[in-house]
Amino acid sequence: MTDSQWPLWEVFVQEEQGAPHFHAGSVHAVDPEQALQNARDVYGRRGALSMWVVPSVNITATVPADTGPFFDPANDKVYRHPQFYRTPRGVKVF
């Protein structure tokens, strides 16, 4: 990214009441109000209930090298999974 671009903002959109805001994409803008307006024009035209914009520089993200230590599902540590534990008698299983 070069200096000629305005700062980048990440856009999160909520489409239904109670639903989570999901990441829709990003826009360039010089301030929060303009970021919201640009986000509305680029990502909100199909209908949205709520929108968040966050300066991209404020997001701390994992790097690819983190994938192993951060996200290993630990399949070898069976006690980390709920299935490891017996359901007590009398508890209704759904």
Add this chain to the structure above:
Amino acid sequence: MDADLFAYLLRIADDRLVLGHRLSEWCGHGPILEEDIALANISLDLVGQANHLLQLAGSVEGAGRDQDRLAYFREAVEYRNALICELPRGDFAFTIVRQLVVAARDMLLFDRLAHSARSDLSGIAAKALKEVRYHARHSADWIVKLGDGTEESHRRAQRALDDLWRYTGELFDTDGVERRLVERGIGVDSSTLAAEWRAQVAEVVERATLKLPADGYMMRGGRVGRHTEHLGHMLAEMQIVARSFPGAKW
């Protein structure tokens, strides 16, 4: 035929169609991708409003003209838009100042028309009101950035305001058509919108550190079909496909 209502609908529709087309000229030329999309969206809103209003006008006229016929097969002298809508798009400051001036008027107009005794017109107005509120917010935000920005952006925004001011008076002219429709509870007397419009524009202009121009001579003529030379050129481009291939579908 309800001649007053037909004439009235054409005015409101033509403001939107002509301004919307002017704004569409920015498509692909916006200062930044996001703004390019924003201007195209506003343009589409305006053309969409014109579409509904011309459709209604066609049915009021009852002569078999649909919205396409009215948009593409009328000459410049038959157009009833205010002159401010047809001026060439100019630089970005000119475009944005014009959008604010017109959107601020549209907000007041549609707010009133949303209570029109004609339910078809009030329905169109209620939907359009939501759109023009956003248009006003978008342009006001930009004017503050331009006016309170760099020396060049300030100078250009002030020049746009000065150049456009003499075209604003026409937006608030009224006539017998409007007065008769007011009596029937259908239309709005444009002159009653002027004071509030001025206050809203003045508020933005002040925030933008710009100066409201003095009221001098006002240009008018659009409402009776006396247009600038610019409208004919614009219509030639807008209408050529429909006129070259009448009835074409795609």
